[in-house]
Amino acid sequence: MIKILFISCIFSSVLIFSQIKAKIVKVKDGDTVVALLSGNKQETLRLADVDCPENGQAFGKNAKQFTSSQVFGKTVIFYRIGKDRYRRTLAKIFYDDEKYLSAEIIKAGFGWWYFQNSRNIKLKEFETFAKEEELGLWSDKNAIAPWDFRKAKRNKQRKEIL
Template sequence: MRIFLSALLCFPFLLFSQITAKVVGISDGDTITVLLDGNVQKKLRLAEVDCPENRQPFGKNAKKFTSEQVFAKNIRFIETNKDRYGRSVAKIYYDNGKYLSAEIIKAGYGWWYYSYSKNTDLGKMQETAKNKKLGLWQDKKAISPWDFRKEQRENAKKKRLQKQREQQAQKEKTT
């Protein structure tokens, strides 16, 4: 009974915190742009999923999948947070209640972003997609986007250090 009353009290909050918008852009598999009332655009980062970067294998496939699911459609979203780039993190719902992050994970085009999600059902969906070798799980060496980004940052840092050493060596030669 207590749970029912809590849910009942939260229902109006949930109802009014949902926003309806039209999807007008897809940046990558987990980032979309929507058009709000008043012709205002807003970039949304999908909650609970992390898709391959566009430069990664299956990055373009993830973007295409997301586009096929929601581009030019009216969606409902609930903002859950802001990311470090200031984008709104949101749960996106479309086609009578489909949850976009879950659909991406089920199709094998994204990882359950377990660091930012308590929804273990998404982890189970990921395991099922992995076992069926769907989407990115066809690649035995699939690298999570967070590891890919970390590797990219480390490589960029190594290149900067190497360039600095070369510039220092050049200066020492000329003096």
């Protein structure tokens, strides 16, 4: 029994981190895309390591446009690393000779390093550079992190209910 559990754990981790080739057919927002897999199956991918402004937030459309300019219609390589609370696949996406999409978004100033869920310290350096250079959303001195924006929106909705 222990052998079976051990083998199944190894096999499932290989599946989770296997390389997948797909075409990006939709960009939902700056950090969420839809990939077309073999067999015409679509899968929604939430980018790992980055959090972009929400669609209704300042720079949300800019973040979506940037992501679209980088990967829409392109064939990419991605790695599944888990699921988020909305059951979307968390993924690391690579394109154009191994560019890491999350890093490119942060470097361009269209997303925050999602430090709560990422151990990739290099992304913090990219964020600091973008902030110092006032790139993208960092041109706004009062830029609000998406997690704070979502929290404020939830609090407002709760107050409206009461």
